[in-house]
Amino acid sequence: MRKINVITLGCSKNTVDSEHLMARLEAAGYEVVFDSDRTDAKVVVINTCGFIGDAKQESVDMILRAAAAKKAGKIERLFVIGCLSERYADELRAELPEVDDFFGARDWTGIARALGAPEGEELATERHLTTPRHYAYLKISEGCNWRCGYCAIPLIRGPHVSVPMEQLLEEARKLAAGGVKELMVIAQDTTYYGIDLYGRRRLAELLRELCRIEGLEWIRLHYAYPTGFPEEVIEVMASEPKICKYLDIPFQHISDRQLTAMKRHHTKAEAYELIRRLRTRIPDIALRTTLLVGYPGETEEDFEELLQFVRDIRFERLGVFAYSEEEGTYSALELRDDVPDEVKQQRVEHIMTLQREISLENNLRRVGRTGRVIIDSRQGDYYVGRSQYDSPEVDQEILIPAAGGRMLRGHFYPVRIVSAAEYDLYGERAEA
Structure with a gap:
């Protein structure tokens, strides 16, 4: 062969x-x-x-x-x-x-x-999984229409094109039949799903249909653009037990000057209001975001606003990148890359230092709690698992001593958190 x-x-x-x-x-x-x-x-x-x-x-x-x-x-x-x-x-x-x-x-x-x-x-719904058997990604659309000032994705992948819902559900059913228990819903912007095919956003309906599929136990939402975030998606996340209380929502910045320059299509006030609605309706939600520093024209005042945003919101998960020009984008064509590289790197490090403190404080609050954990692997003397608040490959893990008894990969167990580090938790198997 x-x-x-x-x-x-x-x-x-x-x-x-x-x-x-x-x-x-x-x-x-x-x-x-x-x-x-x-x-x-x-x-x-x-x-x-x-x-x-x-x-x-x-x-x-x-x-x-x-x-x-x-x-x-x-x-x-x-x-x-x-x-x-x-x-x-x-x-x-x-x-x-x-x-x-x-x-x-x-x-x-x-x-x-x-x-x-x-x-x-x-063969449109067939896959050869390269992830562990118990989780998979479901890509619900291709491309993007937003054309943010720094982003080359629309140049590479083209405009937003949704995958028909029937095709996605068939693909998800096949994944579940093959043993997938956790499904990560992904796209360049998941919240825009359906608008090109059906004339309206249908992410909430898709999520409800995915929740009906036998075998799927966790459904996780990634890459949700904050502008025009659908209220019905908040409702379905609050009401459907299979949907993880987790949202990956890249804000990039918070200064109105920078949001305008980045062509992000929302304001600082609207970002704060969206987060308020999310945390009011889903009090235990874990928010993951991505920030971009050193974009052309970013002043010290802009950066201080961004730091305050991080302090105010206390994101459970956060990544930060330094701006670099991407040819063909608005910022590369129309703006001058005027923030020195060393300043960009200092700003990255400043935010990540702050986030480490926040992450440790968030994790310490979880000590003593018992929750449902899925086991991804065994590494040395520990089983490695995750809660609903952590996505595979990008978020923190829960380490459970193997001496506490055998645990199977891809299975769920009740685990009590006994100690915490900045980006990892330590737990022990609890009684069901």
Whole structure:
């Protein structure tokens, strides 16, 4: 049987794309592996990221490694797909003749055709999971219409396109039948779901339908754009027990000057009001956000407003990035990158120092509480699990001594939190 190695870089949306492609390759008779260190596959496909500088460099480095392997005769065919290829295919072709072909993030029929895999819709809901068997991502739409000033995603992925609800529900049912218990709903903006197909936002309806699927126990919502956040989504999160009390909502900034410059389409007051509504209706919700510092024109006053926002809201999960120009975006074309790199890095570190203090205080409040935990793995003397307040791969973990009894991966257990660190919790198995 032919063996093919699909290497996936970048975000969870890329993961889903690769999993769909791998199902098509298996239908064509390939044996599929997904480990960048495998050397026994003679065909390699690299699904790249082209979003920010570090991710682009990681993709380039991986392509160079594979190209060298091909030149040395270790692999026979090499294909590059995804976001980096969408943005820079011409440049990459000129520099890397070892690559057999490049296909963009919107050209899945091209790579399928090149490898002799089915191109039609009959396999649209099939996946070859690369995550642990008990959780998976469900990508409900492609692209984005917001065109924030710093973001290249609309240039790479195009405008917002929703996946029909019937197709998503069929895909989710197949995932549940295969053992998936936790489903992460993802898109560039999940709250915009349905507006292109149905003339209105239908995320709340989709979430309710997903809750009806037997076998799914946790449903988690990621990448919710704050502008125009649907009130009915707050209602369904408050009322459906299967939906985790967790929301990934990237605010990026809070200063009205910066929000306007970033083209974020909401104000500081509206952001605070949305958070008030979320925490009023869902008192135990864990909020994850992403912030961007050093955007053109960010003053010390703007940054102080952002620090105060972090102090006020006390996000349970927070990431922060320093601005870097992305060619073709509004900020790269129209604004001057006028914040020095060392100032950007100082601001990143200042926010993360503050967030470490907040995270520890939040975690200490959980000591003594007992909650439902799903087990992801065993590492040495500990089982590694998560509560509904933590998403896999990006959030903190709960470490439970293995000496307390056997626990099975993908199963739920009551766990009592006994101690806390800045980004981890320690627990012990409790009585059911």
